[in-house]
Amino acid sequence: MHFSMIDLGTLVLLIHLSGVVAAVHAVVYTRTSQGAIAWAVALVTMPYLTLVPYLFLGQSHFAGYIDARRSGNRQLRALADLPDGPADPDATGRATAALGDGATHAFDRLSGMPLLAGNRVSTLINGTQTFDAILAAIEGAKHYVLVQFFVVRDDRIGQRLKRALLGCAARGVRTYLLYDGIGSHDLSRRYIRELRAGGVVAHKFATRRFVNRFQLNFRNHRKLVVIDGERAFVGGHNVGDEYLGEKPPLSPWRDTHIDIAGPVVSSIQFVFVEDWFWATQRVPDLIRCNTVHDANMCCQAIITGPADEFETCSLFFVNAINSAQQRIWLTSPYFVPDEAVFTALKLAVMRGVDVRILIPARRDHLVVFSASTVHASEAVRAGVRMFRYQPGFLHQKVVLIDDIAAAVGSPNLDNRSFRLNFELTVLTIDRGFAAEVETMLLADFAESLPVGLDEFRRAPALKRAAMRVACLFSPIL
CATH class of the missing domain: 3.30.870.10 (Endonuclease Chain A)
Incomplete structure (x- = not known):
């Protein structure tokens, strides 16, 4: 029994030391400061739960x-x-x-197309x-x-x-x-x-x-x-x-x-x-x-991925939001924006732009849905009009800019799409197609309910705490 306790103590010590080593690795190699902090805190405080996930999800360099x-x-x-x-x-x-010289030049640089x-x-x-x-x-x-x-x-x-x-x-x-x-x-x-x-x-x-x-x-x-x-x-x-x-x-x-x-x-x-x-x-x-x-x-093919020189997918959304003069409507199954995208959304509201985001009312991933709920509540407080689609699960990824441009593709509003996945979006600058997308989205909004300031507040205290913990992991979701 004495030796088994020593063995157990040695195992616990090794796990914690491994957590510290992995935390240092995360700080050195994770692409964003937010992601580095999230991994480092989790690995030091909860190595039993996070060491194995870090092995699968932590590396941010695609070797070679x-x-x-x-x-x-x-x-x-x-x-x-x-x-x-x-x-x-x-x-x-x-x-x-029509869209603006600065915006289109930025899209050219981002896409290379x-x-x-x-x-x-x-x-x-x-x-x-x-x-x-x-x-x-x-x-x-x-x-x-x-x-x-x-x-x-x-x-x-x-x-x-x-x-x-x-x-x-x-x-x-x-x-x-x-x-x-x-x-x-x-x-x-x-x-x-x-x-x-x-x-x-x-x-x-x-x-x-x-x-x-x-x-x-x-x-x-x-x-x-x-x-x-x-x-x-x-x-x-x-x-x-x-x-x-x-x-x-x-x-x-x-x-x-x-x-x-x-x-x-x-x-x-x-x-x-x-x-x-x-x-x-x-x-x-x-x-x-x-x-x-x-x-x-x-039309323009917007090609983004982790091998790009810049974080092109995040910058695509920032540029789209910043180019809007009257409205920016977005749909995504996951709403876990990084600081750059969230700041662009808040600034658009301050400019008087009609900012609407459509997200699901049903969940397919508990942790991401929990984090999305916190971010949605913060967005509503900032003046963003958030809606939850009611009939079924919403998986579409669409952007509508004013009455001139629309984009349809594969990226979500989350860190995985922003920095870790290879994605493709097609941007169309055409008033007729923008009107077609507007009609489609108006039908979706008609089947949705607005997210109120009380959605997060009315949740039980334990659930709110769990949502906040999930939100801490937003940079690595």
């Missing part, structure tokens, strides 16, 4: 990736045959003037519309199909996708599937074997180095489909029956995708090329989209 990505960027752009600039300078000049005219964009406002359109486009492909999702499940919609991809490959269409190794962790090996056996080239996006084997950070959160370099689909839907609203208690699921045709498709397919090259060290044989549509919408 940043240098490889930057050094190969120019070569990949040449291989992808990207346009060097706007095909219609007059149209893009008018769009730039040009603002391109001659596009057609339409909204797909639920899973049925989205997957009916995607699967029909895949079945009509003539040259190649690029499919990339964070989550792919082997369920009914997953089986429909598999049949469509196998049909493409059987017709001689080059067919590629890229899925995230963590987001699609439960995807069966048989599913991938059947695709490969049928001629589909399928790979997962994952860190390849041994030292990264435990990492859950740096996920590829993008959702995109490209057909023949002429048409693309981008948005918030993944491949799973829940996105069709078929899995209670979160159903009906509310999400948004967009259907895009025009020159910006070349920028979108470059996103796939870059990610595919990382996963396979090969580049697919693609063509540039040269089709210009009468709609003549100006």
Whole structure:
């Protein structure tokens, strides 16, 4: 008994020492001061609970990736045959003037992609519309199909996708599937074997180095489909029956995708090329989209990720909020903004901008939902109009700027999207499309309830304390 107590004491001491060492590592390597403080405090005070999560979530450097990505960027752009600039300078000049020279210049710098005219964009406002359109486009492909999702499940919609991809490959269409190794962790090996056996080239996006084997950070959160370099689909839907609203208690699921045709498709397919090259060290044989549509919408692919020189996703939201003169409406399943985004929201309110944010009334992650509740309460106190969507789970990621610009994509309003995930957003500067998005969001707000100042206050004291603790971990959620 005496020796077992000594052993126990030694174990406790080792755990606490490991916590201190990990805390020092967090302070040195975590990308933000808020995240460093959150990890350091948790590791020193609660090492029993946080050491293992830190192993999976704490590393903020993607070993070898940043240098490889930057050094190969120019070569990949040449291989992808990207346009060097706007095909219609007059149209893009008018769009730039409408949104503001400073804002559009910042978007150019953030994305590294040009603002391109001659596009057609339409909204797909639920899973049925989205997957009916995607699967029909895949079945009509003539040259190649690029499919990339964070989550792919082997369920009914997953089986429909598999049949469509196998049909493409059987017709001689080059067919590629890229899925995230963590987001699609439960995807069966048989599913991938059947695709490969049928001629589909399928790979997962994952860190390849041994030292990264435990990492859950740096996920590829993008959702995109490209057909023949002429048409693309981008948005918030993944491949799973829940996105069709078929899995209670979160159903009906509310999400948004967009259907895009025009020159910006070349920028979108470059996103796939870059990610595919990382996963396979090969580049697919693609063509540039040269089709210009009468709609003549100006679009820009906003590509963000942890390998960028700056924190481009956070800066995208800051720039969008700062560019608004009359209104900025945002929707997100998670509202855990960093200090820069929250400050931009408060300043927009002070400028007299109509700031509205739509978030879910139902939760899919308890800790994130708890932290979101605290942040929502603070936003309401600052004058932001917060709303909770009532019919089902809200998963869409949409930004509406005044009556001129709208963005639809994959990033959430949280640190994971801001700094740790690879994301894709398509910004459209066009009054007609902005009006379409406004109509869509007004219908969503009509099915929502405002968040009041008392939402957080009326919670039981113990629950409020738990929410505050969850909020402390906001920088690492």
